[in-house]
Amino acid sequence: MKTVWLVSEGLFHPPLDGRLALGQTLKRSGAFQVFQCRRLEQLPVDLSGVAAVVLYLHRQQAEDTALRRLLDYVARGGGVLGVHSATASFKTSPAYFELLGGRFIGHGRVQPLQFRPLREDLFGGMAAFSVRDELYHHEFQPNVKVHWLASAEGEEAPAVWTYRYAAGRVCYLLPGHLGSSLRHPAVREIIRRGLNWVVSPAEENPS
Numbered sequence: 001m002k003t004v005w006l007v008s009e010g011l012f013h014p015p016l017d018g019r020l021a022l023g024q025t026l027k028r029s030g031a032f033q034v035f036q037c038r039r040l041e042q043l044p045v046d047l048s049g050v051a052a053v054v055l056y057l058h059r060q061q062a063e064d065t066a067l068r069r070l071l072d073y074v075a076r077g078g079g080v081l082g083v084h085s086a087t088a089s090f091k092t093s094p095a096y097f098e099l100l101g102g103r104f105i106g107h108g109r110v111q112p113l114q115f116r117p118l119r120e121d122l123f124g125g126m127a128a129f130s131v132r133d134e135l136y137h138h139e140f141q142p143n144v145k146v147h148w149l150a151s152a153e154g155e156e157a158p159a160v161w162t163y164r165y166a167a168g169r170v171c172y173l174l175p176g177h178l179g180s181s182l183r184h185p186a187v188r189e190i191i192r193r194g195l196n197w198v199v200s201p202a203e204e205n206p207s
Helices: 016-028 064-075 084-088 094-100 179-183 185-198
Strands: 002-008 032-037 050-056 079-083 102-107 111-117 129-133 136-140 145-152 155-165 168-173
Touching (some): 016 032, 016 050, 064 079, 064 168, 079 084, 079 185, 084 102, 084 136, 094 102, 094 155, 094 168, 102 155, 129 179, 129 185, 136 155, 168 185, 179 185
Parallel strands (some): 079 168
Antiparallel strands (some): 111 129, 111 145, 145 155, 155 168
């Protein structure tokens, strides 16, 4: 069974209910052994046996050694699934921006968001759906591949993307301001497919 570490903290942002919902989603497939910690600094020193790290947190700073350990892990072929405020964390770190492929620059109010798929590939066969959340806006690294768009009140923004970082794989999804967003069946399916993609060897499941 593949090992996944969920790095998550917060009572209000990200909400405790969201953290519980995400943990349930990761565990319910039975395909992963899920461990959880609150900070990057609490991840194992040796990440070589870890299939993926899931980031659902909102922090301004991380110890340089902890961030470097994460970067090295992904560069060697590790996987990262970033959820919601992961892109709003460590915003002053260019290396972290390069790792995730996108960096938060602002958002709208909590409101119904319409999600629509852009292509038939990793998320093929999924229909458009709606959840209440924040419409995040990002700046991006080159070569980010957007799979879903979210829109509200005439604004539209990338909401799910995949990205290659050296030998590693990264997937990001926008929903997560509310626990109810992460319990939506479509969001759970995006999490499942995104996580399966980031833990796959480089030659499998191209996107």
